[in-house]
Amino acid sequence: MDFLQLVKQRFARDRVGLIFAILLLAIYLVALTAQWIMPYDPMKMDLRAVFNPPTFAHPLGTDQFGRDVLSRVILATQVSARVATAAAVIGLTIGTALGMYVGYVGGLAESIVMRLTDIMLIFPTIMLAIVVVTIAGPSEWGVIIALAVSWIPPFVRLSRAVTLSVREELYVEASIAVGSGRWQVLRHHIWPNISSPIIVQGTLTLPIVVLSASSLSFLGLGVQPPTPEWGQMLNAAKDFLRTSPYLLIGPGAALFIFVLASNMVGDALQETLNPRLKQRK
Amino acid sequence: MPLFGGHARDTVLLRLVVSRLLFIIPAGLLLITFLFALFHIIPGDPALLLAGDNAPAHIVEAIREAYGFNKPLPVQYMTYMLNVLQGDLGVSNFSRDPVVSLIIPRILNTALLAFWAMMFAMVVSLSFGCVSAMYWNTGVDKAITVVSLIGICTPIFVSGLLGIFFFSVKLGVLPTGGFNSWQSLILPVITLGAVEAALLTRMVRSTMINALNQDYITTARAKGVAELVVVFKHALRNALLPIITLFGLGFGNTLGGSVVIETIFTWPGLGRLMIESILTRDLPVTQGALLFFAMTFIVVNLIVDVLYAYVDPRISYD
Helix, strand or coil, rough: CHHHHHHHHHHHHCCHHHHHHHHHHHHHHHHHHHHHHHHCCCCCCCCCCCCCCCCCCCCEEECCCCHHHHHHHHHHHHHHHHHHHHHHHHHHHHHHHHHHHHHCHHHHHHHHHHHHHHHHHHHHHHHHHHHHHHCCCCCHHHHHHHHHHHHHHHHHHHHHHHHHCCCCCCCHHHHHHCCHHHHHHHHHHHHHHHHHHHHHHHHHHHHHHHHHHHHHHHHCCCCCCCCCCCHHHHHHHHHHCCCCCCHHHHHHHHHHHHHHEEEEEHHHHHHHHCCCCCCCC | CCCCHHHHHHHHHHHHHHHHHHHCCCCCCCHHHHHHHHHCCCCHHHHHHHHCCCHHHHHHHHHHHHHHHCCCCCHHHHHHHHHCCCCCCECCCCCCEHHHHHHHHHHHHHHHHHHHHHHHHHHHHHHHHHHHHHHHCCCHHHHHHHHHHHHHHHHHHHHHHHHHHHHHHHHHCCCCCCCCCHHHHHHHHHHHHHHHHHHHHHHHHHHHHHCCCCHHHHHHHHHHCCCCHHHHHHHHHHHHHHHHHHHHHHHHHHHEEEEEEEEHHHCCCHHHHHHHHHHHHHHHHHHHHHHHEEEEEEEHHHHHHHHHHHCCCCCCCC
């Protein structure tokens, strides 16, 4: 039974997982339709209405420039979803391609790549990201590139491991014997085995990438104002904690929900792939 | 007299330690090279960057002379390398203080923060992880799992800001930041430690569950060994191997997280220095800070490798 069918089966039974999957899709929907559903212009300043606590008109209040926080949170959803997904997908694509290739051909290329991978894995994500931002300057693209680069090594490792085990299978040997080219073998035999673990790992990567991206923006190294981003909004909120603590609610809750939903979905997918055996005590 | 519990193991482990120690030297040199490249990849004339956009031409020229930017690249590289190896990391662009004098006190502060946060995380994760595994699938386990899940999904800066809000603003029992007393340590350490603890609890739990499902545990129980002994003497010892690796990785995480914590709590540490230097384009300080951080990660990595080999009973006889 292939992975997609397993996933559908699983979500049919696992109500909790299903709820989070729907939540995650809802967040992406918000991100896609942000421009249409925002109640106010997120960039419009109204200096007569600064620091309004949450009211019916402004459910999440207004910030230090009088901008509606809810609209900014919605736009920030689009920004964060875009940054995180781009970084994860780029890292995944490059890492998997690299891992598959070197896992299959082996030799000097493999040694060099794996050595580089090991070295990169010594340093946590944030350090690598900081280095990239130092070179490229704080910006949205800087963050995407930084995070994508720091996520290449785990995917290289994963896809190489799977490739190594599949490479020894009899059907691969047979395929080569009848004259399949390298590309054909990779596409028809190696890839189907890799796709599921990679997708699962990608889904598990997403929450960490969102947190990293928000941390970078929080530090001022990421998305620059006036473009709203959850971490960046929290950075601004920290200066007004005494007087306007409600500024924490919008971006804080949004971040929490996104991370929670993607974590739960990732867990559910992982369990579908590697079911934990029913354990007796 | 055997050091590591067996003459054969001694040789293997000693060889490992020496080879890893030797690895540090080329790693360090590579790092310094990398940092040099960093400074020169950054677009823009370095002399102009130092002088500022509006400086008159002769000032820029003078800076170029003084820093040696007009010399060929290999010469600059050698000068930089030799300087670093002698402990001269240059001076700050703004304060003209030697970078080393800025960094050293900060390192101690960050080390203190990271150390206590890690202690907190290890104690909490070991205890709650084991309890969770022992009472697998009961109410206690589920509660712990939910709490650690919330901990994982809450960004550090959110929990940090919430902590400041409740304990400093509302209750006034703890300072909002800085490093003035031992009370200043509490919030940053707990915030930083809690995140790591949440992550580690989950992993300790699954490692212990795996360990407790092994056959030798069933045997021990059948023999009538007390449950606590079973868990802590038998299962934990065997789970120690992956747990140590996790703690090692966790320390790297903690150092990374310290950067954010130091910003929230205005902690006078290396992380905050680094961020500020990046934002003010004070490149010598950024280089110095990155150098120290990177070396720390390499050293931690080495220690974890050696510890792992030490605890692993399979590494012994040839």
